[in-house]
Ligand SMILES: Cc1ncc(C[n+]2csc(CCOP(=O)(O)OP(=O)(O)O)c2C)c(N)n1
């Protein structure tokens with residue numbers, strides 16, 4: 001579990017500190033957490049013999065920023081109705097979610113390597129009955145966004161200060177349900193909702209452009225009356241700043257279009273559609289990936305044991 005707690009995670013949501021008040025080592029701590037997320041996800045996919053590495057690598061920095069600094073959510077606050085919520089709408093990136101959960105104490109690092117094993121809680125897509133901290137079960141693309149929208153509406157009705165964050169894949173935006181939710185969130189002025197798109201430009205087998213193009217993406221969401229920011233989804237200060245600005249946006253939901261690289265950090269995976277999912281990593285491939293992600297020889301041995 002990461003030792004450095006960036007700021008008082010027990011403070012009520014309305015007491016969130018401005019970005020400039022965060023400790024100077026925060027960016028380094030989050031970068032270290034993101035490296036762990038990538039390494040752990042690779043190791044669990046290796047042990048499982050299947051999984052989705054590409055989209056887990058692309059969202060690691062975003063997840064580390066959310067859990068390391070933005071979410072007012074910590075392991076003993078799972079039952080606290082005033083906690084922030086996070087919904088992994090692109091549920092196939094579960095290995096990255098389990099890894100960030102392990103990093104911040106929501107689950108055990110070793111147990112979380114039992115991805116997709118029989119009787120394991122850590123299935124290929126997150127299940128809320130197995131792990132209450134994952135907030136809701138996801139995997140059928142498009143649905144998580146709607147669940148997040150419902151949570152944001154419910155929190156508004158209860159006059160709660162808690163915020164709802166959700167992470168979508170860009171291919172996921174091809175689900176019609178996403179656009180119903182986008183329209184609904186703007187109509188209800190859900191400024192407690194922040195959606196982040198992992199804009200890695202790829203879906204299962206190919207580039208989005210070759211299947212069904214999304215551009216002009218920012219203009220589409222702006223036309224739906226969302227507050228839109230386009231950011232580098234691997235630049236930690238930029239992600240943190242955009243999340244913080246979203247939390248002070250009033251009257252409209254926020255969308256962060258996070259430009260990312262599918263397979264980020266593993267050179268032989270980057271921008272190669274084959275590494276989207278259902279892949280079996282050989283030991284040599286897992287070792288090469290872990291080394292590229294900064295794991296030491298001893299750590300690689302431990303991960304793959
Ligand atoms: C409703 C539905 N249709 C199809 C799938 C199968 N599927 C899993 S991942 C994926 C591609 C998703 O692409 P994207 O959202 O861009 O994810 P990322 O690139 O971040 O991995 C598809 C089609 C699914 N999970 N749900």
Ligand SMILES: [Mg+2]
Nearest residue numbers: 170171202203
């Ligand atoms: Mg994608």
